[in-house]
Structures are given as structure tokens and as C-alpha cells.
Amino acid sequence: MKSPLIVALDYADPSAALDLAALLDPSQCRVKVGKELFTAAGPRIVEQLQDKGFAVFLDLKFHDIPQTVAKACQAAARLGVWMLNVHASGGKAMLEAAREAVDAASGHRPLLIAVTVLTSLDAPALLQIGVADPVPVQVQKLADLSASAGLDGLVCSAREATQLKAAHPDLCLVTPGIRPPEHAADDQKRTMTPAAALAAGADYLVIGRPITAAADPAQALAAMLAACAVL
Numbered sequence: 683m684k685s686p687l688i689v690a691l692d693y694a695d696p697s698a699a700l701d702l703a704a705l706l707d708p709s710q711c712r713v714k715v716g717k718e719l720f721t722a723a724g725p726r727i728v729e730q731l732q733d734k735g736f737a738v739f740l741d742l743k744f745h746d747i748p749q750t751v752a753k754a755c756q757a758a759a760r761l762g763v764w765m766l767n768v769h770a771s772g773g774k775a776m777l778e779a780a781r782e783a784v785d786a787a788s789g790h791r792p793l794l795i796a797v798t799v800l801t802s803l804d805a806p807a808l809l810q811i812g813v814a815d816p817v818p819v820q821v822q823k824l825a826d827l828s829a830s831a832g833l834d835g836l837v838c839s840a841r842e843a844t845q846l847k848a849a850h851p852d853l854c855l856v857t858p859g860i861r862p863p864e865h866a867a868d869d870q871k872r873t874m875t876p877a878a879a880l881a882a883g884a885d886y887l888v889i890g891r892p893i894t895a896a897a898d899p900a901q902a903l904a905a906m907l908a909a910c911a912v913l
């Protein structure tokens with residue numbers, strides 16, 4: 683599939699997620715199941731979306747001791763998802779344990795990516811949690827750590843895409859915080875438009891509210907694809 687779009691199905695009600703998915707074409711986007719939907723609906727929603735032909739990014743951002751994360755990654759890999767993720771700030775041993783667990787999973791091998799710095803965080807917010815480095819520096823440190831543990835890609839803001847592509851050209855860059863020019867930032871701090879994100883080096887754009895909260899989600903997706911000029 684050429685499309686770089688991943689639609690975030692952030693719903694507490696599985697039927698709402700399936701209703702939105704019914705408006706989407708699996709050949710034009712992938713879908714993301716995050717903490718809200720997975721906690722409400724469990725693995726069944728992943729199966730239902732896959733049965734409809736969607737590649738699923740399971741965005742549970744595991745962050746725990748290595749053994750626990752490894753077992754969680756193994757369970758996620760068994761669901762047959764296209765991609766899953768962990769927090770890079772869990773440390774190198776945790777990242778390596780996740781890598782080994784996914785590699786050891788039988789059959790399908792999902793992409794394993796690591797979250798660097800959440801797109802909802804800016805420099806003052808980082809300082810509140812004890813990180814004095816500028817955002818791009820902290821993102822780079824966590825990206826380097828993830829690369830050294832053999833991960834397949836990174837979650838970052840598109841604002842860091844150019845620097846990360848230059849440093850790690852083989853890693854895929856998955857960028858939330860995507861906003862069309864006319865759309866509010868909401869709780870996102872490091873945003874970029876779809877076209878600018880791709881131009882900066884992002885491989886995949888994660889888009890939630892600009893599509894799910896649109897009056898016409900299918901039309902909003904079509905507008906995003908047109909903005910990306912991928913069809």
C-alpha cells in the first residue's frame with residue numbers, strides 16, 4: 683500500500699470504531715488501536731479490523747520491566763498486528779527484550795517501534811519530568827538508543843523527522859501530531875501539516891481527530907490523501 687496514513691481509532695465504544703472503519707478503505711489507510719479502544723474492547727477489535735482488511739498498528743506503548751514488556755510484545759505479535767510499540771525511555775534492556783520477544787514470535791513478525799518523546803510534550807513539559815535537554819536532543823538520544831537495540835522504527839513528531847532520517851535512514855518514522863492548517867492543535871504541542879511531515883521525512887502519519895471528529899470522515903481522509911499527493 684502506498685498510503686502513509688494511519689487513522690487513530692480513539693473510541694471507547696468498539697461499535698463506534700467499527701462504524702468509522704466502515705467509512706474507510708483499507709487500501710487507502712491503515713488503522714491504529716490505542717489504549718482507549720483496546721482497554722474497552724480487547725483483542726477482539728483487532729481481529730474484527732483485520733477481518734475487514736485493515737493493517738493494524740497496536741499502539742499500547744509498553745513501558746515496564748524487560749520481562750513484562752517482552753511477554754506483552756509476544757502476546758501482541760500473536761494477534762497478527764502490522765506494528766506495535768514500546769516507550770524508548772524504558773531503557774536498553776527493555777528494548778532488547780522486546781526485540782528478542784518479537785523476533786521469537788512464530789509466524790508473522792510485526793514492526794517493532796519505539797516512542798521517543800510524546801508529541802504532546804514541549805520543552806517546559808520535559809523540564810517538569812526532569813529532562814533539561816531541548817526536545818530534539820532528547821528525541822535524538824532515545825532514537826539512538828532504540829537503533830542500538832535493533833528496533834524497526836520510531837514514533838516522533840514530524841519536526842524531528844529530518845534529523846532522525848539523516849541519523850537513522852533505515853528506521854521508519856511514524857509521526858502523530860499531524861494537523862491540517864485549519865485544524866486546532868488540541869493537546870498536541872509538536873505539530874505539522876501532512877504535506878510538510880512527508881517532505882520532512884516521515885514515513886507514516888498518524889491522524890486521529892482531524893478525521894474521526896470531521897463531519898465527513900471519508901472526505902477528510904480523501905483531503906489528507908490529496909494533500910499528501912499519494913494517489
Ligand SMILES: O=c1ccn([C@@H]2O[C@H](COP(=O)(O)O)[C@@H](O)[C@H]2O)c(=O)[nH]1
Pocket residue numbers: 690692716797799800801802837838858859860868870888889890891892
Ligand atoms: O507521541 C505520540 C504518540 C502517540 N500518539 C497517538 O496518536 C494519536 C493522535 O491523535 P490526534 O487526534 O490526531 O491528536 C492518538 O491516538 C495518540 O495516542 C500521539 O498523539 N503522540
